Amino acid sequence: MGSHKAFFYGTLMAPEVLHxxxxxxxxxxxxxxxAYLASQLSIQPAILHDHSRRRVQYCDYPGVIPEPGHTVRGTYVTGLTDGDIFRLDTFEGSEYERxxxxxxxxxxxxxxxxASTYIFTAGEQYLEKKEWSYEEFRRDKMHRWADDSYEYQDVDDAVGHDLADEVEEFEGDPTGGRSVKAEKNGETKKESAEEEEAMKAAV
Structure with a gap:
């Protein structure tokens, strides 16, 4: 089981999105x-005090910012691995800070x-005034976040390995150290493309 703990308050409250x-x-x-990796997670409801959750303008997802006297209900998740956190950081992008x-x-x-959570840092001017609704997201927006949604493109591009290998590493490594490969400055992607072109030429 991984050692990381996180509080999710938006789309990641949906197990489908988190998985x-x-x-x-x-x-x-x-x-x-x-299924094995997902079974290592524990999820329960939790409340973040003195923060408010608002919808990001023109987006399906929210941002949370500090605001005394307000509360945000979300999920407290334990058992996350280093690999999970890498993916989550990539998914959240530059608008958020963990x-x-x-x-x-x-x-x-x-x-x-x-727990760790992702605070919206792009600027309050990019947030709507009204509260973001998880129920509304599930009812009206969830279909946009299907398995092949472009929302996951950055994560898919940054990670490349076989999940069966992860299970073997997870069972043998108490830290849950997943094998991840980040593309630094696009060099990894460029090298892979060059290798593929070379193989095509050889054929």
Missing amino acids: RVCYGPGAVSKDPAK IKVKVELVEQAGKFVE
């Missing part, structure tokens, strides 16, 4: 490797735990 980001395309229920916060567990009122 798609962390494990790649394809249904978890139809892939034993993905920071440590304290959240209150809904099922254990008064108990606060530490």
